[in-house]
Amino acid sequence: MxxxxxxxxxxxxxxxxxxxxxxxxxxxxxxxxxxxxxxxxxxxxxxxxxxxxxxxxxxxxxxxxxxxxxxxxxxxxxxxxxxxxxxxxxxxxxxxxxxxxxxxxxxxxxxxxxxxxxxxxxxxxxxxxxxxxxxxxxxxxxxxxxxxxxxxxxxxxxxxxxxxxxxxxxxxxxxxxKDITGKYYRIEIATTRPESKIAPCLSKTQALVEDKHIKIGSYPKWATGPDGERVVVSIVGKDEAAVKETAKSISEEIDGWEYIKKV
The missing domain is CATH 3.40.980.10 (MoaB/Mog-like domain)
Structure with a gap:
């Protein structure tokens, strides 16, 4: 643990x-x-x-x-x-x-x-x-x-x-x-797909990265975003390489791209 x-x-x-x-x-x-x-x-x-x-x-x-x-x-x-x-x-x-x-x-x-x-x-x-x-x-x-x-x-x-x-x-x-080191890393992936369509991918991936202490969250948009995004997926963990690898895998499966919030 x-x-x-x-x-x-x-x-x-x-x-x-x-x-x-x-x-x-x-x-x-x-x-x-x-x-x-x-x-x-x-x-x-x-x-x-x-x-x-x-x-x-x-x-x-x-x-x-x-x-x-x-x-x-x-x-x-x-x-x-x-x-x-x-x-x-x-x-x-x-x-x-x-x-x-x-x-x-x-x-x-x-x-x-x-x-x-x-x-x-x-x-x-x-x-x-x-x-x-x-x-x-x-x-x-x-x-x-x-x-x-x-x-x-x-x-x-x-x-x-x-x-x-x-x-x-x-x-x-x-x-x-308590020998606690390292900050958290977060990468967000946007997709034009609805949440119901990406749910199986996220559930499967979360199970695969559980031992790496990575958390995956899904956040639907109330209205379609400026680049057509309907959902933003958040990947959080302290292992930067594992976070990047997980984000890449999810992005490929849901036709996503790295999300940068526009001010």
């Missing part, structure tokens, strides 16, 4: 579930982890609710190598992530003075009349003990790691993406401990 390093993501926020805010962090994370060679297995979106956060995070943490949360760490009453995760693991909450000082220093540079209020201190009260990763020197907000694999991040996309980029060396070290 191929060694694996799996991830899960929990998006926290009523504003996502009621349609006020369009969620983008999961999409960014899926592309980011794919490039690293980490398999994102699950994304769950939940409300700002103590019990929902505690149940979801503990379950995901027990099932995956790494978990990322997004949202619920602001200064208001409905920001519950730190509190709920602390409660889930029977941990006390503790004010992190270093985070407060960093918040103050970086905020006063932008807003001279800024003060460290009790509401703002809420953003520096973390489960204790926890690993505090200060991975981005431009930001005061750290990544708080609980139970070794739960990484608590803000929901604001700019902050989430910046922190994830800076976290890469940390994730690479975690992967190395």
């Amino acid at each position: 191929e060694p694996s390093f799996t991830a899960a993501c929990c998006i926290i926020g009523d504003e996502i579930l009621n349609g006020k805010t369009r969620e983008s962090n999961a999409h960014f994370l899926s592309r980011y982890l794919f490039d690293m060679g980490i398999s994102l297995k699950r994304v769950e979106v939940i409300a700002d609710d103590y019990d929902a956060i505690a149940e979801t995070i503990t379950r995901l943490s027990s099932q995956h190598d790494v978990v990322f949360t997004s949202g619920g760490i602001g200064p208001t009453h409905d920001d519950l992530t730190y509190n709920a995760i602390a409660k889930a693991y029977s941990l006390p909450l503790k004010l992190d003075e270093e985070t407060c000082e960093s918040m103050k220093a970086k905020s006063i540079n932008r807003f001279p009349d800024w003060t460290l209020t009790e509401a703002r201190k809420r953003m520096a009260i973390f489960p204790h003990p926890a690993k505090i990763l200060r991975v981005d020197s431009d930001l005061w907000v750290p990544i708080v790691v609980v139970n070794e694999n739960i990484h608590i991040l803000p929901g604001i996309p700019r902050l989430f993406e910046s922190l994830m980029h800076s976290l890469r060396p940390h994730l690479e070290q975690a992967m190395a401990k």
Whole structure:
């Protein structure tokens, strides 16, 4: 069996579930982890609710190598992530003075009349003990790691993406401990044939490449594409040569061509 390093993501926020805010962090994370060679297995979106956060995070943490949360760490009453995760693991909450000082220093540079209020201190009260990763020197907000694999991040996309980029060396070290190497490769093949006509070929090929840990997916177009394509077939795996060989074989059988999405 191929060694694996799996991830899960929990998006926290009523504003996502009621349609006020369009969620983008999961999409960014899926592309980011794919490039690293980490398999994102699950994304769950939940409300700002103590019990929902505690149940979801503990379950995901027990099932995956790494978990990322997004949202619920602001200064208001409905920001519950730190509190709920602390409660889930029977941990006390503790004010992190270093985070407060960093918040103050970086905020006063932008807003001279800024003060460290009790509401703002809420953003520096973390489960204790926890690993505090200060991975981005431009930001005061750290990544708080609980139970070794739960990484608590803000929901604001700019902050989430910046922190994830800076976290890469940390994730690479975690992967190395499990001897996980190599990124994923993807080739897409387009065809003018309908999905029903190519299904036998794809099923047969998937069975043949199962031991090479290659996944084949079929994605029909709602309308015919600019080059007449009706279906795009995706071939994904870590063995680049095997991915190319599989794509070539499928392309020949379904009269396909390598698909490059036109912007």
